[in-house]
Amino acid sequence: MHDLGAFRTNLDAIAERLATRGLTLPLDEFRELDKSRRSAITESEQLKAEQNNLSKEVGRLRREGVNTDELQQRSRQMGDRAAELAKQVETVDSRFREMLAGIPNVPHESVPTGKSADDNVCVRTFGEPAKFDFEPQPHWDLGPALGILDFDRAAKITGARFAIYMGLGAKLERALINFMLDTHSNLHGYTEVLPPFVVNSDSLYGTGQLPKFAEDLFKLEKTDYWLIPTAEVPVTNIYRDETLDVERLPVKFCAYTPCFRSEAGSYGRDVRGIIRQHQFQKVELVKFTKPEESYQELDRLTDDAEDILRRLGLPFRTMLLCTGDMGFSSAKTYDIEVWLPGQNNFKEISSCSNFESFQARRANIRFKGGKKSELVHTLNGSGLAVGRTWVAIVENYQQKDGSVLVPEALRPYLNAEVITATAQLK
RNA sequence: GGAGAGGUGGCCGAGUGGUUGAAGGCGCACGCUUGGAAAGCGUGUUUAGGGGAAACUCUAACGAGGGUUCGAAUCCCUCUCUCUCCGCCA
Numbered sequence: 001m002h003d004l005g006a007f008r009t010n011l012d013a014i015a016e017r018l019a020t021r022g023l024t025l026p027l028d029e030f031r032e033l034d035k036s037r038r039s040a041i042t043e044s045e046q047l048k049a050e051q052n053n054l055s056k057e058v059g060r061l062r063r064e065g066v067n068t069d070e071l072q073q074r075s076r077q078m079g080d081r082a083a084e085l086a087k088q089v090e091t092v093d094s095r096f097r098e099m100l101a102g103i104p105n106v107p108h109e110s111v112p113t114g115k116s117a118d119d120n121v122c123v124r125t126f127g128e129p130a131k132f133d134f135e136p137q138p139h140w141d142l143g144p145a146l147g148i149l150d151f152d153r154a155a156k157i158t159g160a161r162f163a164i165y166m167g168l169g170a171k172l173e174r175a176l177i178n179f180m181l182d183t184h185s186n187l188h189g190y191t192e193v194l195p196p197f198v199v200n201s202d203s204l205y206g207t208g209q210l211p212k213f214a215e216d217l218f219k220l221e222k223t224d225y226w227l228i229p230t231a232e233v234p235v236t237n238i239y240r241d242e243t244l245d246v247e248r249l250p251v252k253f254c255a256y257t258p259c260f261r262s263e264a265g266s267y268g269r270d271v272r273g274i275i276r277q278h279q280f281q282k283v284e285l286v287k288f289t290k291p292e293e294s295y296q297e298l299d300r301l302t303d304d305a306e307d308i309l310r311r312l313g314l315p316f317r318t319m320l321l322c323t324g325d326m327g328f329s330s331a332k333t334y335d336i337e338v339w340l341p342g343q344n345n346f347k348e349i350s351s352c353s354n355f356e357s358f359q360a361r362r363a364n365i366r367f368k369g370g371k372k373s374e375l376v377h378t379l380n381g382s383g384l385a386v387g388r389t390w391v392a393i394v395e396n397y398q399q400k401d402g403s404v405l406v407p408e409a410l411r412p413y414l415n416a417e418v419i420t421a422t423a424q425l426k
Numbered sequence: 427g428g429a430g431a432g433g434u435g436g437c438c439g440a441g442u443g444g445u446u447g448a449a450g451g452c453g454c455a456c457g458c459u460u461g462g463a464a465a466g467c468g469u470g471u472u473u474a475g476g477g478g479a480a481a482c483u484c485u486a487a488c489g490a491g492g493g494u495u496c497g498a499a500u501c502c503c504u505c506u507c508u509c510u511c512c513g514c515c516a
Contacts, residue, residue, distance in 0.1 A: 004475090041476050045485045052485090055497040059444035068496075075496040243436095
């Protein structure tokens, strides 16, 4: 959500920046709406002020025993007209807010202009794609063969885009969660939180999923509850409608949660394997910072996420997203893409964004140092998507016989050095 | 799920339908006082929106939303949240 005042005064400059996202603002309509909104407000408030005065007059006269029938009637008529106008204000105002709420964040000046993912800029790489003296298999072949992944039975108990992890497959997922949480909380200074996995509409509005992206979410019937699509929602909303003491900033949280996404509109994309599931696990990093520190904190957050991949010895590249490829609420985003030999390609495993005050304004999260309170900047990034990390390990550490070597850093968590075929699934 | 109690400013806590945006207290800020501090005294201390260069001014907000009334923190209805007891339950 944009700031109305700033939006109004810098309309042309903002429109220009938004154009780089491929968005054309209806400037005339906006100005027209703004004008009618303000004149409606002025008119109805003036009327209301008059009516308030009349009411006071009535009160005074009645205490003196004067008959006020006529005055009361006038006041009533005035009140009715004021209410009518107030309704008009409400109509214009809600149309205005709707419009404002539907406008994405303005890209930071350091974001490259571009139309699609093709225009993203690689800012660094780590490691070299491993060379195999055999044909590396995709995880959807390796997993079932090892008896650690079962798609068919998952489809039976639930449906498409669900999976069962078995044996060391399940343990690997759990080991990764623990490894990531330990690394972030013990080494990177994040406070671990375990939030609700179900949230209300206000929270989704606060982080920007609602009202625009309801179709991407699962809603619980007959309630105002939704399954979270990411830990970003409950964790960012921890401080909704609160003012933090400036001394506490930056606040850094890491959280493990399952995530649920309807994946409406992604039919045919990543249909094989566990790359794109309705339910997946993620460890998320969330920060609340002072405005002047948010970009430095974004770089650190991205580095914290990358650190997980470095420790696991997984090759990756970090992409700075161009204006056309960024998410709705973001002002700047880095995607970390891990190398997947089974698909001979890089695949997004983390998305680290600075939302500046865009979410904070919607969620009303402030900080106070001096006299005046100010909106915080919010940031988040995956640290990392656990399912895709699982895939990266299985595919990068696969051996000729179909077994999977366990990365050094993970062995204390898994109590195994190699994942070999077992008869877990039959 | 059943029964009861309650949601007022940063906090505590008043509030007979009518100059109550809200007494009083605490806290906080500034000033006076002091060698310095404490105490004391004085002033100030919500947010959002409209108008204004500014001083300032108007509107709205006492959990949320409706209603009654010339006028609602105060009366009525619905919802919601918190607490206590009972039931059920991991």
